Every structure is written in C-alpha cells, then in structure tokens.
Amino acid sequence: MPSSGAAPGDVLTAEHVLEYTYTRSVGPVIGRFFTGLREQRIEGIRARDGRVICPPTEYDPATGEQLDDWVPVADAGEITSWTWVAEPRPEHPLAEPFAWALIRLDGSDTAMLHAVGARAPDAVRTGARVRARWRAERRGHITDIECFEVVE
Amino acid sequence: MREVAVVSFAQSPTTVEDARSEVEILQPVLHQAVERSGIAREQIGFTVSGSCDYLAGQPFAFVMGLEAVGAWPPIRESHVEMDGAWALYEAWARLQHGDIDAALVYAFGKSSTGDLPKVMTLQLDPYYLAPLWPDAISVAALQARALLDAGAHTERDMAEVAARSRRDAASNPNAQVSGDTSADALLQEPYVSTPLRAHDCPSAGDGSAAVVLAAGALAREVAERPVWIRGIDHRIEPHALGARDLTTSASTRIAAAAAGASSDKIDLAELYAPFSHQELILRDALGLNGQTAINPSGGALTANPMMVAGLIRIGEAASRIARGEADRGLAHATSGPCLQQNLVCVLEGE
Amino acid sequence: MSEAAAPESVTMMDAPIRLTYSYTPGVAQSEFLRALTERRILGQRCSTCEQVYVPPRGMCARDGIALEGTFELPDTGVVSGFCIVNIPFAGQAVECPYVSASITFDGADIPIFHLVQEIDPAAVHVGMRVQAVWSEEPQPSMQTIRYFRPLEAADA
Numbered sequence: 001m002p003s004s005g006a007a008p009g010d011v012l013t014a015e016h017v018l019e020y021t022y023t024r025s026v027g028p029v030i031g032r033f034f035t036g037l038r039e040q041r042i043e044g045i046r047a048r049d050g051r052v053i054c055p056p057t058e059y060d061p062a063t064g065e066q067l068d069d070w071v072p073v074a075d076a077g078e079i080t081s082w083t084w085v086a087e088p089r090p091e092h093p094l095a096e097p098f099a100w101a102l103i104r105l106d107g108s109d110t111a112m113l114h115a116v117g118a119r120a121p122d123a124v125r126t127g128a129r130v131r132a133r134w135r136a137e138r139r140g141h142i143t144d145i146e147c148f149e150v151v152e
Numbered sequence: 153m154r155e156v157a158v159v160s161f162a163q164s165p166t167t168v169e170d171a172r173s174e175v176e177i178l179q180p181v182l183h184q185a186v187e188r189s190g191i192a193r194e195q196i197g198f199t200v201s202g203s204c205d206y207l208a209g210q211p212f213a214f215v216m217g218l219e220a221v222g223a224w225p226p227i228r229e230s231h232v233e234m235d236g237a238w239a240l241y242e243a244w245a246r247l248q249h250g251d252i253d254a255a256l257v258y259a260f261g262k263s264s265t266g267d268l269p270k271v272m273t274l275q276l277d278p279y280y281l282a283p284l285w286p287d288a289i290s291v292a293a294l295q296a297r298a299l300l301d302a303g304a305h306t307e308r309d310m311a312e313v314a315a316r317s318r319r320d321a322a323s324n325p326n327a328q329v330s331g332d333t334s335a336d337a338l339l340q341e342p343y344v345s346t347p348l349r350a351h352d353c354p355s356a357g358d359g360s361a362a363v364v365l366a367a368g369a370l371a372r373e374v375a376e377r378p379v380w381i382r383g384i385d386h387r388i389e390p391h392a393l394g395a396r397d398l399t400t401s402a403s404t405r406i407a408a409a410a411a412g413a414s415s416d417k418i419d420l421a422e423l424y425a426p427f428s429h430q431e432l433i434l435r436d437a438l439g440l441n442g443q444t445a446i447n448p449s450g451g452a453l454t455a456n457p458m459m460v461a462g463l464i465r466i467g468e469a470a471s472r473i474a475r476g477e478a479d480r481g482l483a484h485a486t487s488g489p490c491l492q493q494n495l496v497c498v499l500e501g502e
Numbered sequence: 503m504s505e506a507a508a509p510e511s512v513t514m515m516d517a518p519i520r521l522t523y524s525y526t527p528g529v530a531q532s533e534f535l536r537a538l539t540e541r542r543i544l545g546q547r548c549s550t551c552e553q554v555y556v557p558p559r560g561m562c563a564r565d566g567i568a569l570e571g572t573f574e575l576p577d578t579g580v581v582s583g584f585c586i587v588n589i590p591f592a593g594q595a596v597e598c599p600y601v602s603a604s605i606t607f608d609g610a611d612i613p614i615f616h617l618v619q620e621i622d623p624a625a626v627h628v629g630m631r632v633q634a635v636w637s638e639e640p641q642p643s644m645q646t647i648r649y650f651r652p653l654e655a656a657d658a
Contacts, residue, residue, distance in 0.1 A: 011170045012532045012642055016525040018209040022517040030279050034512040053395060055280045061390040081301065081398070083293035084346040091270065091285035100290045102298075102394050111394030113281055113294070121346060126301050140512030142283050173528025176560050179568055193566070209523040219559060222566020266523045278517060 029058045032070070034140035042132075044073040044108045054108035055142075075132040076151065077105035084121035094147060099124045103148055115147040123150055156247050157371035157378035158474075158499065160189035160364045161467035166328040166357035166455035168264040174208065178260045178360040179220035185362035186256065190374035193222065196364070197252025199229045200243050202236030202259040203459045206271050217260055228252075235259065236361060236463030237424075237485030237495050243365050244384055253370040260360035261459040268356040268458065275488060277391060288489070289353055293345040295398040295490040296429040300347060302399045304436075307347055310428040311335035314351040314453055317428075321450025326464075328357045329454045351453070354426040359457030361464050378502045379470040382480075383411030386495035393490060401437040404484065404494040408438050411482075411496045419478035420445040422465035424485045426452040433491060434484060444481075448472065462486065466497050473501040530560030533572060535642035543634075544572040545610050556610040577634040578653060579607040586623045601626050605650055617649040 026034060029045065033056050036043050044054030046069040049062065054073045059066055082101040088094060093115040101124070102111035117133065118124050130148040138144035162184035164177050186193055199221055205213040214231050223229065230246075232238045236259025243255035263271075272288035273281075299305055312335045321330035333351075341349045371378040387403035387410075389396050408414070421444050425431035431453075435446065449468040452461045462485025469483040480500045487493040527535060530546065534557040537544045546558035550565045556575060561568050584603035587596075601623050604613035618626055619635075632650035640646040 011526055012535055014525050014527075016209055016523040018206075018519075018521045018523065020517075020519040022519065024278065024515050024517050026279060026513060026515050030515075031512045034515065035509075038509070038512065053392070055392075057390075057392060057395075061392070061395055080394075081294045081298040082346075083290055083297055083348075084343070085290060086343070089270070089285070089287060092287075093284050100286055100294060102294055104394070110392065113284070113286060113291075113393055115284065126297065141515060142280050171526065171529050171532070173526065173531070173560075176528050176530070179561050179566070182566065183568070206521070209521055209525075219561055219563040220566060222562070222564060224564040265525060266521060271521060274519065279515060283515075283517065 027058065029056050029067070034142075037142070037144040038138045038140040040075070040134050040138070042073045042075050042105060044071045044105075045069060046071055051109040052107060053110045054105055055112055071107060073108045074106035075134075077103050077108070077130065079116070079124065079126055079128045079130060080104050080111045081126060082116065082124050084124065093143065098147065101130070101148065103130055114145060117147040117149055154248050154250060155368050155371070155380055156244050156365050157367075157375065157380045157502075158363055158466065158470035159191070159366045159371055159375040159378060160185050161361070161471050162188065163326055163361040163460075163464055163467060164359045165326045166359040166457045168356070169262055169358040174260050174262055174360070175216050175219050177262075177358065178217060178258065181360045182220050182256070182258055182362050185258070185364050189254075189364035189366070191254050191364060191366060191370070196254045196256045197228060198243060198246045198255040199223075199227050200239040200246070200255065200257055201231050202234050202239035202463065203231070203261050204233055206274060207261045207263055207266060207458055209266055217258065221256075235424075235459050235461065235485050235487055237466055237483075237497070238386065238462075238487070240363060240365070240463060240466060240497075241384055241386060241495060244381055247365060247367050253367045255365045256362065257365065257463065258360065258362040259460040259463045261457055262358040263356040263458045264358050272489075281393075289345045289348065291393070291489045292353070292427045292430070293348045294393070296347050296352070296427065298398045299429050299433060305429070305432045308335055308339065309432055310347075310352050311338040313425075313428040313431045314338055317447060317451050317453040318351070320448055321454035324450045324454070327450045327454040328355050328456075330450060348427065352428040354452055354456030357455060357457050359455070359460050361460050361467055363463060363467055363470075372502070375474070377474050377476065379473045379499050380502065381497060382500045383413070383498040384496070385410035386493065388488070388493040391492070396490070396492075398490050399433065401433050401491050401494060404434055404437040404491065404496065407494050407496040408482070411498045413482050413496055413498050414439060416480055418444045418480060418482055420448055420469060420472060420481040422447055422449060422451070422469040422481070422483045424452050424462045424465050426456050426461070428453060430486070430491055438482070438484075445478075462495065466499070470499050473499055476501070528560060530558040530569075532642075534558055537574075538644070538646045539640045539642055541577070541636050541640055543575045543577050543607055545575045545607070546572050553611040554609060555612055556607050556614060575607045575609045577607070577636075579605045579610070579632060579650075581618065581626065581628055581630045581632055582606045582613050583628060584618065584626050586626070599623050603650070605632060614644070616644070616647060618651070619649040620651040
C-alpha cells in the first residue's frame with residue numbers, strides 16, 4: 001500500500017508483485033526425461049563425442065546436431081561440487097540447512113544441479129556418494145527428486 | 153575495420169538509491185557523457201542501451217531510459233537485455249557500416265528494489281534448474297568450490313582479491329564499498345554460502361553509465377587522446393552448468409585471442425568479476441602476470457550495478473588511458489551464471 | 503497400475519514465478535503523488551521547448567534535459583482521445599461498457615489516462631471538457647481521482 005500523508009522528503013514506496021503462472025511445453029527430450037522421473041527412472045543422452053549428458057539436452061553442445069541416443073543413468077552418483085546453505089531462502093527446495101550440489105550420476109559424464117539434504121556441512125564433500133530421495137507423489141518434474149542424500 | 157574510439161565516459165556513484173527513479177539517475181550521466189564528448193547530440197547517429205526489465209519487474213521497462221535521451225527528432229535506437237558492454241559491442245558494429253560517425257551507449261538499473269539473487273535465478277535453465285530456485289550466490293559458490301578443489305587457488309587468494317579491491321576502491325568516488333582491510337581480517341568472517349564469505353560477493357547497487365564512441369577523423373577532432381578499440385570479441389559457453397568446466401574460462405580465453413589482447417603489453421585490466429574467485433579464473437584465462445594492474449577502480453566487488461558494471465569496466469579502463477595513466481589495456485565483461493559469456497575489449501590510447 | 507494403457511508422456515510443466523519489488527516513483531513523480539493527497543494537480547514546464555508535462559517526470563523527453571520546479575494546474579481538462587470498452591476481461595475493475603480516455607489538463611501538453619463517467623458512453627467525444635472527481639480520502643495514487651465527469655462549459 002502506498003504510504004499516505006507522507007511528509008515532504010519522505011520516499012514513497014509501494015510493493016509491486018510480478019507473478020507469472022506459466023505452463024511450459026517441454027518438448028520430446030525434456031518430456032521423455034520427466035516421464036522417466038515420474039517412473040523413478042533417470043536417462044541421459046549421448047553426445048557426438050560420446051559423452052553422456054544428464055539431464056539431457058536436445059542438441060549437441062558442441063556441434064548443434066539433434067540428439068536421440070538415450071542411455072540409462074543411475075539415481076546415485078558422486079558430488080563434483082557443493083555449497084552449504086546455512087539459511088535457506090523461502091523458495092529453496094528444503095526448509096532446513098542443506099547443500100546445493102553438482103552431482104554426476106553413475107553412467108553420466110555431466111553433472112546435475114540439485115539439493116542434498118544433510119544434517120551438517122561436514123557430512124558433505126566433493127567425491128561423496130549420494131542417492132536420490134524420490135518424492136512419494138511424482139508428476140514428471142525435476143522436483144520428483146525431493147533431494148539427494150549422502151550414502152556411505 | 154573502421155577505427156572506433158571511446159571519446160567520453162560518465163557514471164553515477166553506485167548506491168542503494170531510495171528516492172530517484174532509474175531515469176532520474178540516468179539523465180545527468182547521459183548529459184555528462186555527451187557534453188564531455190564534444191559531439192553535439194544531433195551528430196550522434198546511433199543510440200543503444202543495456203538494461204534488464206527484471207530489475208524493475210516491469211515488461212518493457214527499458215523504454216523509460218529514452219526519456220533521458222531526448223529522442224526528438226526521432227533517433228536510430230537499439231537495446232539489449234544485457235550489460236551495457238554488449239550494447240557497446242553493438243554500437244561498435246554499427247559504426248563499421250560507415251554511414252555514421254558517433255554512437256551513444258548507456259546502461260542503467262536499480263537492483264536494490266528487488267531480491268537480486270532470486271531475480272538472477274530466472275537466467276537459469278527453466279526446466280531443470282529454475283524450479284529449484286538456486287540463487288545467484290549459491291550458484292557462484294559451486295564454481296568457487298570447484299576452483300578450490302582443482303588445487304591451484306586458495307580461500308586466501310580469494311580474500312586477497314577482496315582486500316585489494318576494497319583498498320583500491322577508496323580512491324574511487326563511485327564505488328559502493330571500500331576500506332582498508334587485509335586478507336587475514338576478511339578470512340575471519342563467516343561464510344554466506346561455502347566457500348564464499350560476504351566480501352567474496354558483490355553488493356546490490358543502483359547506477360548508470362554512458363560512453364560515447366566516435367570513428368576515425370571525428371574521434372581525433374574531439375578527443376585529446378582518443379582511446380581506440382583495437383579489438384573486441386565475445387563468446388558464450390554451454391548453458392548447462394554441469395556440462396562446463398567451471399574452473400577455467402575458455403570463452404574469455406578465445407575472446408581475448410580473437411580481440412588480439414596479448415599482441416602487445418597490457419598495462420591495466422578492468423575485469424568484471426563480481427565474485428572474488430572469478431577474478432582468479434579470469435586472470436588465468438587471460439594469462440595476466442604481475443605486469444598488469446588489475447581493477448585499479450576496485451572492480452565489481454566494490455560496485456556492481458547490474459547491467460552497468462561491464463560498461464563501467466570499459467569506461468574505467470578507457471578513462472585511465474585517456475588521462476595518460478596507461479597506454480594499452482583491456483576491459484572484460486561477463487554475463488550469465490559462473491562466467492558463461494564473456495566479452496573482451498582491447499583499448500589503446502592514440 | 504493397469505496394463506491397459508500406459509500413462510501419457512509428460513508434455514507440460516508448471517513453472518510459476520513470483521517476484522516482489524519495492525517500487526519508488528522517483529523524485530518528480532513523488533511530488534506529484536503527494537500533491538494528489540491535497541487534491542492538487544502539478545505540472546512541469548520544459549525550459550527549452552516549453553512543453554508542460556503532467557505528471558512531472560523530472561526531465562523533458564524531447565530535449566533530454568533535467569527539469570526543476572512544478573506549478574499547479576486546474577483539475578479540469580479536455581478529452582483528447584477515448585475508447586469505449588465493451589468486452590469484459592480478467593482483472594477488469596470497472597463494469598462494461600466504460601470509457602477509458604486520454605485527458606489533457608488545462609495548461610498541460612501531454613495527457614493522462616483515466617475514466618470518464620456520469621455520461622452515456624455514446625455521448626463522449628474528443629474535445630469535451632471534463633473535471634476530476636476526487637475520492638473522499640485522498641491517497642498518493644492516481645486512483646485518488648475516481649474518474650472525470652463532463653463539464654457543462656463549451657467544448658475545447
């Protein structure tokens with residue numbers, strides 16, 4: 001609400017909310033990946049140079065050609081980088097302190113960015129093995145993976 | 153290629169601007185840049201701006217900038233939803249056509265009105281990343297961790313960058329942050345997102361800047377020491393963070409080579425590194441040794457008006473060369489998460 | 503799951519976005535908005551082209567120069583353009599049909615946009631004189647003018 005009766009020299013401010021309720025079409029590649037997530041399956045796609053990219057891209061990052069060589073990928077892998085978030089923001093996937101991580105799943109040559117639920121920063125390290133914690137109700141969305149967890 | 157020079161530069165102090173609108177911040181800066189150029193407004197054949205509507209939270213917010221330009225009679229005008237450094241690239245390219253001799257480049261933005269780390273999440277992959285809402289600080293922290301893991305740099309190296317930047321900013325009246333501090337003192341501070349501490353990250357600030365470019369004979373006519381753009385190039389890396397090597401900057405290296413950066417000495421380098429670890433990556437990519445002064449302005453760690461800071465790097469480097477403090481230098485600008493896209497501009501005084 | 507039909511492939515994704523900002527109207531427009539709480543209309547004249555801006559913008563968009571100083575204008579003016587909105591749309595605040603008009607205050611050179619009421623939409627015409635109808639409790643907001651109503655005086 002605008003501040004009424006503001007004295008001269010006071011700065012007027014008003015809250016402004018920008019809100020978009022988008023529904024995006026995902027296309028055949030992302031669509032297939034999300035369909036897999038709904039079924040607790042993860043797939044990557046093989047690039048021209050043989051690298052498996054996960055999550056999959058529609059086109060080869062180097063040559064630009066269309067890709068369609070799908071490869072199954074495990075729902076577990078290794079942390080290649082991470083950062084500890086001591087004070088999660090309201091929009092973050094977890095409400096309690098957690099880590100963001102780049103995770104290279106077994107079978108993939110590239111890493112996926114997701115959240116890692118852990119009790120403390122010393123539980124997380126580069127090289128740690130993690131496994132997906134799947135959401136009970138899945139809909140074909142990146143959040144079908146609730147987060148990853150460190151496994152010993 | 154047609155010779156194009158920077159003939160003037162103006163900027164506003166980077167602050168958290170409570171009272172003035174973007175246009176009120178921008179207008180005096182535009183006025184100064186045009187006045188200092190010695191070129192009449194009517195002689196400017198092309199005007200191009202850089203800004204981001206998401207900083208204002210309004211579609212087509214960039215159009216408001218034209219109020220400060222005085223666009224009558226109608227002008228040739230363009231805009232990029234990017235840092236003003238890319239607007240300058242477009243102006244340089246436009247001047248190559250040969251039909252006009254002067255261009256005005258400007259950039260503006262108020263980051264303080266919104267939640268900048270959250271706003272920047274919207275630049276990420278909308279399917280795989282944005283729905284998780286990783287903020288810009290966290291994303292940069294992933295790159296910092298990867299750099300430390302690679303072994304060639306340490307948290308102390310990052311703190312040295314931050315300390316040096318703050319000390320140098322003390323002599324920059326336009327910097328938002330400055331101070332006499334040391335790496336030892338900074339390393340005592342807590343993490344905000346490991347391994348980044350507050351001083352490893354930029355503050356959110358508001359500001360604007362403008363540059364006038366002139367070609368060939370006109371540049372020599374109006375400027376005491378035209379600062380020639382000897383080369384300018386920009387490159388972009390793949391979108392997927394997990395598919396990139398975050399510890400090196402191939403796009404910076406390639407852009408610098410294409411711009412001819414190391415064909416001669418580099419007296420100074422203004423690098424757009426809003427995070428301390430990114431300066432380390434950029435110095436490696438550019439092969440800068442101890443001979444080059446890095447960010448004498450204090451750099452983006454001390455003033456980071458989004459969409460403006462890259463143009464300011466070009467302006468700061470050019471100003472020092474114009475004043476005779478240096479002969480040849482480079483300015484760098486970055487865009488996208490973790491140094492995804494990089495522009496290198498090689499500048500040399502007449 | 504039955505073996506009859508496989509679930510359909512995923513084709514769409516919800517992608518809601520919500521960002522909150524603290525908007526400030528700037529120095530010149532803040533002065534205008536504050537004057538509205540006193541039921542006053544402020545304008546600003548350009549020292550070069552002499553155009554009068556309402557609301558004041560702090561600069562002249564034609565000449566690109568900063569402007570200072572404001573002066574009061576009457577709350578009467580002329581309809582310089584209008585349209586009759588007949589089609590309902592989401593988020594509509596006024597019942598159809600209604601008149602949305604550009605209204606140039608007496609002494610101003612650029613119009614504002616507002617509503618014209620207390621008249622059959624079919625009778626609205628360019629050049630008709632109107633007067634602001636103010637709300638009982640003025641706020642620093644354009645909605646403090648509820649709408650414009652026709653003035654009896656001769657058309658501009």
